[in-house]
Amino acid sequence: MTEPALLPRILVTNDDGIHAPGLKVLERIARHLAREVWVCAPEVEQSGAGHSLTLRRPLRLRTLAKRRFAVDGTPTDCVLLAIKVAMRGKPPTLVLSGVNRGANLGEDVTYSGTIAAAMEATLLGVPAVALSLEATSGQDPDWHCPEHLAPALLRRLLAVGWPDSVLLNVNFPNRRPAEVTGVAVTRQGRRKLGEQIEGRIDTRGEHYYWIGPVRAEEGDPAGTDLEAIREGKVSITPLHLDLTHPATAARLASALS
Numbered sequence: 001m002t003e004p005a006l007l008p009r010i011l012v013t014n015d016d017g018i019h020a021p022g023l024k025v026l027e028r029i030a031r032h033l034a035r036e037v038w039v040c041a042p043e044v045e046q047s048g049a050g051h052s053l054t055l056r057r058p059l060r061l062r063t064l065a066k067r068r069f070a071v072d073g074t075p076t077d078c079v080l081l082a083i084k085v086a087m088r089g090k091p092p093t094l095v096l097s098g099v100n101r102g103a104n105l106g107e108d109v110t111y112s113g114t115i116a117a118a119m120e121a122t123l124l125g126v127p128a129v130a131l132s133l134e135a136t137s138g139q140d141p142d143w144h145c146p147e148h149l150a151p152a153l154l155r156r157l158l159a160v161g162w163p164d165s166v167l168l169n170v171n172f173p174n175r176r177p178a179e180v181t182g183v184a185v186t187r188q189g190r191r192k193l194g195e196q197i198e199g200r201i202d203t204r205g206e207h208y209y210w211i212g213p214v215r216a217e218e219g220d221p222a223g224t225d226l227e228a229i230r231e232g233k234v235s236i237t238p239l240h241l242d243l244t245h246p247a248t249a250a251r252l253a254s255a256l257s
């Protein structure tokens with residue numbers, strides 16, 4: 001059997017920061033798929049940064065090694081500076097974001113810096129996949145699952161392809177690769193962060209608040225990313241960057257005409 005053709009260039013980024021274990025896992029995954037692997041990731045963790053862009057202060061693009069950079073900004077800043085500056089004239093064929101420590105399911109996708117990096121790449125015309133690994137609190141996730149399953153899965157997804165305004169949100173269950181029960185193409189479920197807000201008092205007697213990880217799940221989970229991960233499957237959700245809701249647009253247009 002001949003080896004599958006390698007892509008010219010993959011850009012790897014994340015929101016957990018340049019030192020995150022999941023970034024190293026994703027670099028190894030990318031090396032199976034491309035001749036050149038470029039890395040550009042935030043200097044410090046940016047989980048929950050969403051699709052934010054740094055506009056009110058300058059950004060530093062720090063060169064760490066050949067094809068390896070850190071930015072003192074958000075995941076969106078990283079993708080923008082990587083493609084427009086560091087990789088200028090040598091655009092990536094694919095952007096991979098992750099592997100995030102913790103799943104990005106349901107409404108997590110609207111807060112996630114991991115997803116936002118893939119959004120930014122998509123907006124710049126580069127196909128992108130966000131990868132996340134389910135993590136139970138207080139427990140170190142088992143990185144073997146994405147490491148072993150992602151290369152073949154990404155090859156299959158690339159062979160099928162997806163439209164320009166779409167990115168893929170891939171979540172891995174926190175179990176051994178052999179214990180994964182399948183791959184499911186899913187829709188985005190409903191699970192909202194912000195259920196747990198702890199009010200405490202600091203060392204100077206002032207109040208502070210800390211948003212905890214507890215989420216409220218609602219709606220029918222059938223066919224969702226949430227259900228797939230609960231069943232031990234790898235979840236693949238195609239996300240569309242056009243947030244327009246056509247049914248409501250049609251209803252408003254006819255009501256207002």
Ligand code: MN
Pocket residue numbers: 015016046047048100101114
């Ligand atoms: Mn993160």
